[in-house]
Amino acid sequence: MVDTSGMSGHQIHGAGLEHVAEGRRKAGRLLMRAASALLIIVLLIHVLNLTGVIGFGFENWRPILFAYVLWSVALCVGQVFTRGELGYRALFVLPAVLFTVAMVIFPTLFGLYVGLTDWNLSSFDGRKFNGLDNFRTMFQDAFYWNALRNMVIFVLAVLIEYGIAFMLALLLSAQIRARKFFRVVFLLPFMLSPVAVSWMIGKSLLEFRFGPAATFARFLGWESPAFFGAPWIARISITVMDAWIFIPFVMILLLAGLQALPREVLEAAKVDGANAWQSFWRITFPLMLPVSLTAIILRIIFKLKLADIVINVTAGGPGGATDTVTSFIFREYRDRSNVGYGSLLAMFYLVLIIIVLTLLLSFARRRVERVT
Amino acid sequence: MTAQTANDTLSAARGTDMRRVRLQLLSVRVFIYSALIVWAFVALFPIYWTVTTSFKTAVDVTQGHLIPWVDFIPSWKGWRSLGLSPDTIFQTSTVRIEFLKRFANSTIVSVGASALAIVIGSLAAYGLSRFPYKFGPLRNKDISFFFVSQLILPPVVLALPFLVLYKGLALLDTRIGLTLLYTLMVLPIVIWIMRDQFMKIPIELEEAAMVDGATVWVAFLRIVMPLALPGMVAAFILALVLAWNEYFFAALLTSTNATTLPVMVASQTGSQGINWWSMAALSAASIAPLVLVGLFLERFIIQGLMTGAVK
Numbered sequence: 001m002v003d004t005s006g007m008s009g010h011q012i013h014g015a016g017l018e019h020v021a022e023g024r025r026k027a028g029r030l031l032m033r034a035a036s037a038l039l040i041i042v043l044l045i046h047v048l049n050l051t052g053v054i055g056f057g058f059e060n061w062r063p064i065l066f067a068y069v070l071w072s073v074a075l076c077v078g079q080v081f082t083r084g085e086l087g088y089r090a091l092f093v094l095p096a097v098l099f100t101v102a103m104v105i106f107p108t109l110f111g112l113y114v115g116l117t118d119w120n121l122s123s124f125d126g127r128k129f130n131g132l133d134n135f136r137t138m139f140q141d142a143f144y145w146n147a148l149r150n151m152v153i154f155v156l157a158v159l160i161e162y163g164i165a166f167m168l169a170l171l172l173s174a175q176i177r178a179r180k181f182f183r184v185v186f187l188l189p190f191m192l193s194p195v196a197v198s199w200m201i202g203k204s205l206l207e208f209r210f211g212p213a214a215t216f217a218r219f220l221g222w223e224s225p226a227f228f229g230a231p232w233i234a235r236i237s238i239t240v241m242d243a244w245i246f247i248p249f250v251m252i253l254l255l256a257g258l259q260a261l262p263r264e265v266l267e268a269a270k271v272d273g274a275n276a277w278q279s280f281w282r283i284t285f286p287l288m289l290p291v292s293l294t295a296i297i298l299r300i301i302f303k304l305k306l307a308d309i310v311i312n313v314t315a316g317g318p319g320g321a322t323d324t325v326t327s328f329i330f331r332e333y334r335d336r337s338n339v340g341y342g343s344l345l346a347m348f349y350l351v352l353i354i355i356v357l358t359l360l361l362s363f364a365r366r367r368v369e370r371v372t
Numbered sequence: 373m374t375a376q377t378a379n380d381t382l383s384a385a386r387g388t389d390m391r392r393v394r395l396q397l398l399s400v401r402v403f404i405y406s407a408l409i410v411w412a413f414v415a416l417f418p419i420y421w422t423v424t425t426s427f428k429t430a431v432d433v434t435q436g437h438l439i440p441w442v443d444f445i446p447s448w449k450g451w452r453s454l455g456l457s458p459d460t461i462f463q464t465s466t467v468r469i470e471f472l473k474r475f476a477n478s479t480i481v482s483v484g485a486s487a488l489a490i491v492i493g494s495l496a497a498y499g500l501s502r503f504p505y506k507f508g509p510l511r512n513k514d515i516s517f518f519f520v521s522q523l524i525l526p527p528v529v530l531a532l533p534f535l536v537l538y539k540g541l542a543l544l545d546t547r548i549g550l551t552l553l554y555t556l557m558v559l560p561i562v563i564w565i566m567r568d569q570f571m572k573i574p575i576e577l578e579e580a581a582m583v584d585g586a587t588v589w590v591a592f593l594r595i596v597m598p599l600a601l602p603g604m605v606a607a608f609i610l611a612l613v614l615a616w617n618e619y620f621f622a623a624l625l626t627s628t629n630a631t632t633l634p635v636m637v638a639s640q641t642g643s644q645g646i647n648w649w650s651m652a653a654l655s656a657a658s659i660a661p662l663v664l665v666g667l668f669l670e671r672f673i674i675q676g677l678m679t680g681a682v683k
Binding site: 059060062064091107111167171183193195203244301325330333346 | 400404405407408411412414415416417418419421422425433434435436438491492493495496498499500503505507515518519522523524525526527528529530531532533534535536537540541542543552553555556559563587588589592613616617619620623624633634635637638648651652655658659662663665666667670673674677678679
């Protein structure tokens with residue numbers, strides 16, 4: 001993730017592969033043009049039908065989808081015909097590119113447009129372009145800013161998760177018996193669905209009357225253990241549940257880093273008389289920085305999507321204390337059908353994420369370069 | 373260990389010193405094992421609690437009984453309400469039919485999405501790891517980044533456009549619609565893992581095959597694929613975990629036909645005054661497949677994440 005370069009020198013280069021017979025090239029071009037024409041015609045018929053210019057057409061947009069698939073296939077075949085060997089090579093990436101472009105670029109642009117409209121699915125007015133009105137509303141929406149603030153808190157908790165995961169990874173890489181058993185057990189929470197965990201932990205283990213955690217808290221002297229009552233306690237409870245699922249993920253990434261460490265360096269430190277504490281901070285930790293950054297950034301990316309647990313356990317409560325951006329917008333769609341405004345909030349969130357992650361990545365890269 | 377043997381040879385006379393070192397080693401051992409056991413308890417207890425609660429009656433729940441046969445006598449109550457206990461398994465049960473339908477949806481959607489993502493993701497990863505592409509100003513590095521950067525796209529950004537688009541395409545509440553969306557969701561991770569897998573395979577193997585007259589595709593299918601198969605299994609399982617557990621899109625884009633298991637579980641938790649035993653049985657049944665995958669295929673998951681982490 002952090003490093004996408006360094007792949008040259010491991011590639012098959014093609015020189016003098018462009019030779020293709022003229023007839024084949026023509027056939028390929030014809031095929032691609034025909035498919036493009038078909039796609040445009042289908043699209044045109046549907047649009048004209050929708051706007052009422054012509055009296056016939058399709059029931060829904062599905063024919064356009066089929067036309068796009070057909071066009072993609074024709075494009076792939078056409079590449080092989082017109083470019084020969086290079087076309088065969090293009091065939092490897094083309095399906096993924098065409099799929100991603102159709103599934104991401106178009107919907108994102110569409111979302112951007114919807115974000116600039118006043119559109120409530122439950123009102124009869126339909127879609128109205130309203131420019132930057134949603135944007136202005138957003139700046140006055142205390143609940144949205146509250147959700148963003150919560151996200152900052154939740155993301156900061158990643159550092160604690162990282163600490164725990166690092167300790168677990170060190171434990172698993174120590175010379176222990178039953179290593180495989182512990183590895184399987186430690187991994188298990190990562191396999192569980194957040195929704196099931198919402199019930200298993202949030203609604204039953206932490207239940208204030210009969211939950212074992214509540215019983216234990218009473219035993220320790222907490223009179224009325226309400227894990228979702230006060231804002232900070234609720235935030236901590238949500239973080240704990242989310243951490244319980246994702247600590248194994250971070251742990252395995254770090255474990256991989258630990259196992260790839262050069263053994264000689266650690267041995268040399270031992271011979272020089274460094275104790276475990278010193279050799280960890282002077283050698284293991286600095287050498288682990290690149291892997292740590294990958295793990296932390298991946299974890300932050302997952303954390304920014306946090307929603308399932310919040311939706312199912314607290315629904316953002318108490319008083320919005322555990323609301324995440326995703327759960328807030330989820331309610332905006334589901335309960336208020338306010339899709340125009342919700343889209344704008346989502347788009348703004350995406351822009352924020354991109355800015356923050358870009359800054360984080362460049363900062364991290366500089367730090368790593370300085371240390372190593 | 374080397375430090376210890378060095379100590380042995382150097383200080384036969386310093387017996388007291390040796391004893392101190394041994395004591396220190398022992399305390400380190402004790403610390404390591406107690407930490408391991410504490411975390412194993414943390415990881416296992418919620419699962420244990422869920423499974424045992426599905427065998428409890430109301431009294432056992434309210435009195436906080438924990439250990440079967442010691443604290444309480446297990447009963448099939450929770451599983452009976454799902455229609456999955458021994459005495460109800462052969463009778464008709466609407467809850468069981470509902471559950472099996474959701475289970476089938478989850479299976480079809482998650483397996484379908486993972487398989488599709490593995491196919492197109494592996495192809496793209498292989499191409500990007502072997503051939504220099506030029507797509508306008510974009511080179512391999514940029515195309516790879518384009519794919520992997522999809523990972524940061526939060527689901528909320530796509531949720532609403534897809535709600536509207538799927539309505540237009542008549543894909544709302546269909547398994548195909550959900551499958552396509554999940555494919556998109558897991559594709560970055562598959563490409564991320566598979567690219568590193570292919571980088572590890574020496575390029576000379578294909579070059580030798582191509583000298584013998586094989587085309588790139590034959591070389592890929594015959595030589596590279598078999599070598600990359602363990603990595604593909606790893607990426608597949610990881611994709612399966614993410615797709616099986618997905619809730620957000622499923623909750624927004626499905627209503628009756630294509631609803632998956634997490635949506636069913638969530639709809640049950642929402643109601644007040646829930647039956648603990650039936651909720652526990654439902655939760656246990658919904659996590660069971662992946663717990664089994666985790667127990668038996670743990671090796672692959674760890675291997676997959678490991679190749680991704682270290683360059």
